[in-house]
Amino acid sequence: MINAATLLTIVLIAGVTYLTRIGGYVVLRNRTLSARAAAVMEAAPGCVLISVIAPAFVSRNPADLLALAITFVAATRLSMLPTVLIGVASAGLLRHLIG
């Protein structure tokens, strides 16, 4: 049920995440960040998220690319739930139709 490598990974990510939660309070509460450091910190989560989904942008399947374009437009206008539904439905349908 519980694999050792999986358990280790979970404990480590949980520890790292908790450090990010208390880190700002402990370290930064009496300091001001330099403009550059603040810019990097602000950009970081988006840089990671877009990198994780980058393979979807260079898919060889036209159905996937079209579905991603639809999802992209939905994400700029709609909230989480409708965007996810549109993304899933368009990918499912287009793969079925275009293959």
Place this chain on the structure above:
Amino acid sequence: MSISQAVEAAGDGSGSEFRRGVTSCAPVLFGTIPYALVLGAQATQKGLSTVELSMMTGLNFAGGSEFAAIQLWTSPPHIVLIVAITFLVNSRHLLMGAALAPFLRDLPRRKVFPALFFLCDESWALGLADARQRAAAGITPAFSPRYYMGAALAMYLTWVGFTTLGAVLGPMLGHVETFGFDMAFPAVFLVLMRGMWTSMAAARPWLVSLVVAALFYLFVPGAWYVAAGAVSGLIAAWLMAGDA
């Protein structure tokens, strides 16, 4: 009178403050449920057991990083990569904690440290907005710990409960690609990024990350595309901050 007594005396009854927190979080909870179900279902497809998935969402409790971890999950997992990505995705907590810190000054650390375990985008946004409103209205203390904990615990229980349910139901759904469920990842990530959007200029590092990650994905074997994309975006942010 101790500080915690002062905090409790300032609220109009601690139970109602907690309820106020849960209520204000309710709309967000409904949006979270499908997202939690998808994560749970995807995790089982990557070979995690239900117990392992529940441990991950219960101990880590940071959805964006869990989606990233599951997306990158292999058997056995690439531990260094996943831990590094978790740190990068969650590094925003550092800024969030720093923004909240002035309002936590009068609270004892033994209360702040457990409360910060439940810091997430939603509990932070609600807690900080509430504290700013109360400060503007002249209510002291501005930060209501029970309001924050109401929102945070509602979020926590929903997240852990529904990711677990997703893991239980996952095997019944079959292969997610067939139905397009895998498109939920880009959908979720793109909406999260829309929420972080401030300006075209501030988003330029994201474009750098996208291009570099895509090139690495196409031409370099392994999962290095995430690290390469993230790091190049951070370097771009560092360099671009100079001419801003």
